[in-house]
Amino acid sequence: MAASGSRRHLSVVPDQPVIDRPSQRSGRLDVVSYQLRIELDDVSPTIWRQFVVPSNLRLNQLHPVLQTVMGWYDSHLHAWVGGEPPASERYEMQESIDEGFADDDDELCEDDIRLDQVLVQPGDQLSYTYDFGDGWNHTIVLEQIRAGDPEPKTQCLAGARACPPENSGGPGGYADLLGVLADPSHPEHNDASAWVGSGFSPESFDPAVVDASLGGHEAVRAHGPVPDSAFAELLRHMPPRAAPQVYSMLERAHLTQRSGDYLGAQEAVTLHLRWFLQRIGPDGITLTKAGHLPPAVVAETRELPGFDGWPSTNNRENDQRPVHLLHVYTKTLGLARKYKGKLVQTKLGAEFAGNARGMWSHLLTRLPLGADRVEREAGYLVLLALAAGASPKERQSVVAEGLAALGWRASDKTVVEGLEAYWIARPTIEFLMLTGAIGEGYGVHDTSDPEWGRLLARMVLSV
Template sequence: MSMRTGRVRHLSVVPNLSDTDEPADDSATDATRRRLVNLVLRVTVDHTRPQIWRRVRVRSDLLLSELHAVLQSALGWEDRHLHAFSVRTAGATRRFEMEETLDDEPDDDASSEERVRVDDVLTAPGSTMTYEYDFGDGWTHTIYLEQIDSDIDDLRSVCLDGARACPPEESGGPSRYAQSLEIAADTSDPEHAALIARWGAGFDPARFDVDAVNAVLHSFDVGRSVLAEAVAAAPAIGKLFDRVRPTEVPSLMALLPRCELTIESSVDLPVAEVAMAKFTWFLDRIGDDGAELTGAGYLKPAFIAAIREELDWGLGWVGPSNREIDHHQVSDLRDAARHLGLTRTSKGRLLRTKLGAALAEDPVGMWRHAASRLPLGKESYETDAATLFLISLAASASATHRNEMLIETVAELGWASEDSGVFDAQFAAQATVSFLDLIGAHGPRFYFRQEVSDSPSWSRRFARDALLS
């Protein structure tokens, strides 16, 4: 993985905190997990009088492509035409298109509806988005998040209420349909008979049958593809597949079901104590008063000696030096604590942040916080590469399978050749991989760059939690 001879320094993830008493941001105290809930949505067909509307309840991790199928059935459309979703944010419009549309007309400003969850767009009660159907006729719908329901005993999509029938397909859009309603109500109109024949004698524009709608909704095949399940569960995987064609990455597709992303986090205290041991020890050693640094800003030799003697590194260190600059293990630990927002420097001392003090004696909280910060990196190539390594770890992939997957995927992403794919991915993911090395997720032999790696049993769980965060 990352090179230790003539060692390349970590990619920058967050800036150093300055030498001030400025408090740390505590916003990341809890892992930013997307909790599964039910969402109650009111869907109105725009520009219809009387208004056509439905109230539906759907699970929050539904993909927009899956919401499309629910809307078609709840409203009564027949899915004959193209569609798209959009939302206005900060004065700009984000569009979520059909995969087929993006294949035919690539658009860097649009995302695939198959990679975005409903709760990525509708984030709080009052949030709205637009659903367009049949661009020729111009039917638009406003989707309004009315309520978040934490009761998830039943996660099936259900129609709760509604009014009026869906317009027939090919009815010309809102204005034309309004004219047709007037014609249908006037038996003396010369177009009346032809219109009723086209609509069918049984069509009643005022009729709405919620039981009939739910019979259709409940007949859906609720099974998801492996990719849909992975995208719905793991935001980083969704972002990755915005730029990757599943057919071109068979090795990656083979790993996804082995990640078991439908399993909820179940970390317990003994496991968290082992995995987070270096961080809890480091924060305890710094203490409330902080640790004095050398004039050059390094930890003092006595602190380095304690790191060597009191922490389990699996294999011995090189040489007797107690200088921080001579041992990447120390700089790895210090960098990782800073990246996680646990430490800062001020007036020549290394201090715990408020977050670091809060998590110093909470290994489970530390596990969840650390998982929530991965993958590390600001650039898409960094997070893409790190996501691939997390998938490999969560799936317990062999080195051979992992490397095949890396070569395929980075080539598909277009930023590495087959000859350099593994090396480029390792370099891009260095911050994340080095963090996993540090906590022992790859095993001590891996950390010291031996050929054999004995990953601990908890490493899959940590990688899975990182993907789910």
């Protein structure tokens, strides 16, 4: 044993340093206003924005805000990097993770990360990349924590210079484009000018215009549908700046409201279908050689509410549009089918013939109707306008604006407007007219919508 005077000096060996990764932080307990500055990297003169958001936004909720304040059109993938090495982390879209585009070792989903987990104190930074092909990198800085704001909300304060056009080739390509646009003698000047459009001015930026568009994000936060609903997903593909009237409907639609006369709504909206299924009965209805309902059944059906006002002098199904639609929709909804010359109930039809509640639940999952995606998306817009109590004229403009914002165009590349756009939603519109869920209908002259129709629309938009 060594003498005490020669004993070696001992010390505590420290453990490996604990790295405080952004995603491991709990975030704030209170919700405050974060004043942020975003700057587009590698572009000169600088393109920047100053704006305010609630501190508790998740990154997938911050993404559309950034798209709006910058002026992008959300046409490409994006990702984030938070923190400084070695504690930096990458946050991916759920879509990128599902499709295998993300790094297997770094698959943190943006949906699970709150802004106040990655930006904690003034000076903290967050990187945001949009369009991996062009490589538009942005730096976001937390400038100020405004704890005294009475109600944190999204707001654009200032900024400079227009957002580059989509697909302009990243910072280098955009610099080349600006050079071509500035030189009328350049051989590509006319083509470049036509491509960017007459409204493009690289020096222009109006925070008031952006602020008005941000109102759409506030409307979604305060009055939007259930986050994982099909309609919420549709809204995510519709930039607020391109559809201000659509987003203005959200507050009027009361999509977060779940009160109402459900029993009355269930009875009213399913009345015609249940009557018809009961009339079909277990034995079915023998159809004509042309596959239509026999005149005696057509005559009975005309006694239903709203059907007696259809002008006709005979009881042929082809001459009675509401009766024909009732026949068609019963089959479309999987409640009846043609079998050996008869119209017979399906298993679902037999179950719902005397069950308004079951039929109601079935309709919530099947609406809006349409064989094509554009018909169903137009149907969602009609239902939003119905839930909001919009006038028939407003309905037309809401559908036209929404379809244009979603990118739908006619074969000649023009935007479809007015009544033509509205009737793209014909499968849903005619079903609502058939049941009396909207004021404009067969034999109905009152243009006011029944409250149960608005309740139906709210519930469909929440599924």
